Amino acid sequence: MNIHEYQAKEILKRYGISVPDGAAVTEPGAARAAAQRIGGDFWAVKAQVHAGARGKSGGVKLARSLDEVANLAKSMLGSRLVTEQTGAAGIQVERVYVEAGYPVDRELFFSIVIDRSTAQLTALASPRGGAEVEHLAVALPESMLSQVLPLTAGIPTAASNALATHLELTSAQAETFNKVLDGAHRAFLDLDASLLEINPLAVTADGALQCLDIKMGFDDNGLYRQPDISELRDPNEEPDRLEREAHGFNFTQLNGDIGCLVTGAGLALATIDLLKLHGGEPANFLDLPPVATRPHVAAAFRQILGNPAVRTVAVNAVGGGFCHCDTIAEGLITASRDTAITVPLIIRFTGTSKNHAIVLLNNSGLAFHEAHDLDELASLAVAAARGGRQWQR
């Protein structure tokens, strides 16, 4: 689960990290009032969306007057922001953050992540931060220093010194940096974070160190013990998640015409690959978790059928573990009682309860074509989508 910049800054303040004065607002008048209260001679107006690369896409702008703050807020609020990280549809801006402006001398990058390949908590730092940091990390790998961090609070001096030296900090800046490092580390461990990224960590014209942008993400598996973090969830940012929680499956719309209902994420990915290899175009990615119940399956089937582009539905179920083919069959039959099925249904079952599932389907009157292996599933589905053969029971 990700949170907004303003929320991340609130959290890190509680861990002793100083951040620029700012306020999150939802209308232009409030933006102007916030800037007036903050004072100074310029401000940053920042769209609050769960995505990076905002600066390059008009999601972060500087204002030199209170009127300009209000105008920028007005143009951002309600618009859809599209960045390199949002996908083509972009994200609707519901809130902007108005923040004291600082003239920037240098932009640094600092992050704490879990390195999957080493299974270690790892700090990353680069003296060349900012919007191009990813490209720079590839072009100049030596610009990025990584340091393993301990799993209890307290940073070893060797690690903090190495990071401060790599960031080319003065001793006064290093003192501030050590507070940032210590606070960020404690916050990460306390709150089951999965990502903490300060970019830019800016050296300002007067030589101070400021956390100008902060991103935080959290491990979904840790949320059960983080009630305060769970409350920060923004449902507008996670439409897929809402669907998943409401219906009990993962669903992503694609551009094709073959609806896909598959058990398990790995098999769902493989089914999409298979259809593409056969020249088909999947209409969706849908992964039923092993614990899916009959109503989950029925909801999944209805959702697929609700897409007008769908010309056939391919069901690929491998029974095993907690997943039984007869549960899938029952869900399909349940949905067929209240939802008209006007497209050919291709079903491939294997594994636990396969035979019972086929008996249930045969007794239900639901018309379907049985495929006996993956290639048959794909070739039948592709033929059905093209309407190239007779689709009678």
Added chain:
Amino acid sequence: MATLIGSDTKVICQGITGYRGGFFSHQAIEYGTKVVGGVVPGKGGTTHLQLPVFDSVAQAMEATGADASVVFVPSAAAVAAMIEAIEAAIPLVVCITEGVPVLDMVRIKERLADSTTRLIGPNCPGIITPGECKIGIMPGSIYTPGSVGVVSRSGTLFYEAVTQLSERDIGQSTCIGIGADPVPGMSFVDALSLMLDDADTDAILLIGEIGGDAEEEAARFIAERQPDRPIIAYIAGRHAPPDRRMGHAGAIIAGGLGASERKIEALREAGVQVAESPARIGATVAAALSSRP
């Protein structure tokens, strides 16, 4: 015996009185696994499925000689259950439970580094040596005894691949579902290393998917090790829908890894035969076995 488990392996179940623990222990017993007891704190001295229940893993090991444990407790208790098993120095722990926080797994990995215990999972189907011992939730009926080792991150794709092998009368030595969590106990490299040391394994099938860099690490390991037997792979997700993301650190730490093309390329360069289609996994293994010198 094959890899890690065989007909002599004695298994205890942590959480045997729960619905899943009980259901799958019963299935394991029917398969022929030597399930020798269960562990449920506070229920020591009782019996379940006609097996003795103990308060702790250490007590269960002392009383039964168990050398493997399977964890079925709910996610909030799974970390404590795994740590208890590691502290008792049981040789093998298989954690089926899903939803374990990743920072807890980083802590558990630290403990495993100083321990002789091997952990499979969490959030995995488990391990099976067909015809001898089944520890986990996989359907025993699809497996056939034989000489191909299988290791997979995905669960359903694991069953799919094994089904394709068994349909072609290609039996399996040991099959391990390592789970797809970001920080798993056992990695592809760990599993490959064990299977390459196993005299009963003549070929290894690796089932990977997009995300992380476990497949790239496996490719590096294979290139260095120059294995004496064929390794076959299938990697799912070539046409996966793109993920939304936030920030740069994830991409920087992964160093551009994670895409299926990169994984397939790395494995092929290491000499692995990669199946193009998920429908051709069994056929690719069959071809590799028949073209052996």
